[in-house]
Amino acid sequence: MADLAADGAARPPVFSDLRSWSAAELVVAAGAVALVLPTLWSLARYHWSTSDGAHGPIILVSGLWLLFRGGSPRFRPGSIATGWLALGAPLLLLILYxxxxxxLGLEAAAVFATLLLLGLFYWGPQAIRNRWVPIAYLAFLIKPPDLVVIGLTQPLKIMISQVAVAVLHAAGYPVAGSGVLIQVAQYELLVQQACAGLGSLLTLLAMGMIYVYLTRPPSRTHVIALLLSIVPIAVLANLLRVIILVLLTYHVGDGVAQSFAHDMAGMFTFVMAMLGMLLVDTILDRWHRQPQ
Known part of the structure; x- marks a missing residue:
């Protein structure tokens, strides 16, 4: 069944009106595809293949579905033609550079900005405003600069390593730590390796935003509280990941802990983080349902 537009009229499925596109519009669409594909290939090869960027394919597929699930917007060209002419050429030069x-991060950001300008030009500002959440969600595909990631996550890594050492020491394990280095028995682990799941923070932020967008909590307070809970949930989930990897290293050896078990621990921790967010949402929902 066709979705309904804001005015109640039936909206055709995405790309169902390709025959109505002009030759110029088809050329622009082909050029956009040619612009995007090399960047997607580079992201898949150099970023999505790492633990920090493994969320990329999920965000790409789900983000495109969210962007076009109501159908393709009608063309409303000409609204910001001057802006496109002024910014388009520098962005293309930035992509080339x-x-x-x-x-890769700069390239992805420039491609994203170019596509956004195309959307503003052909769809109009109103269509972009109506889709700002899926667009912001797709922005998580941009690879953040390594220096920014290191600067933001280093304090978290130190804190997580110290808490993990304290918990395991209290449980009677022969464990000690210094900075981001954890030593358990004869093994040494760097939290940069054992806690690569800190990249899941971006994934959880993206998933949390879309969860709020789809579930539409009943109040603004509920939305703010749920979004604010994502960061502590992600930190606790990664603390659990480090503890699991230290325990695996101690009981079964470094080889197993840093092979398939490393990836399994990351997946388990991500699932736990998502369940934690659902738990917070349930608690907030029940609290708001209580009579005041």
Missing amino acids: ARTFRL
Whole structure:
């Protein structure tokens, strides 16, 4: 069944009106595809294949579904033609520069900005405003600069390693720590390796935003509380991940802990984090349902 537009009229499925596109519009669409595909290939090869970027394919597929689930917006060209002419050429030059020097994060950001300008030009500002949540969600595909990631996560890594050492020491394990280094028995682990799941923070932020968007909590307070809970949930989930990996290293050896078990621990921790967010949502929902 066709979805309904805001005015109540039936909206055709995405791309069902390709025959109505002009030759110029088809050329622009083909050019956009040619612009995006090399960047997606580079992201898949150099970022999505790592633990920090493994969420990329999920965000890409689900984000495109959210963006077009109400059908393709009608063309409303001409609203910001001047802006496109002024910013389009510098962005294309920026993409060329980023690809030449293999600056993947800058390249992805420039491609994203170029597509956003195309959307503003062909769909109009109103259509973009109506889809700002899926667009912001797709922005999580942009690879963050390594220096920014290190600067933001290093204090968390130190804190998580110290708490993990304290918990395991209280449980009677021969464990000690210094900074991001954890030593258990004869093994040494770097939290940079054992806690690569800190990249899941971005994934959880993205998933939390879409969860709020789809479930539409009953009040603004509920929304704010749920979004604020994502960061502590992610930190607790990664603390659990580090503890699991230290225990695996101690009981079965470093080889197992850093092979398939490492990835399984990351998946288990991510699932636990999502369940934690659902638990917070349930608690908030029951609290708001209570008579005041």
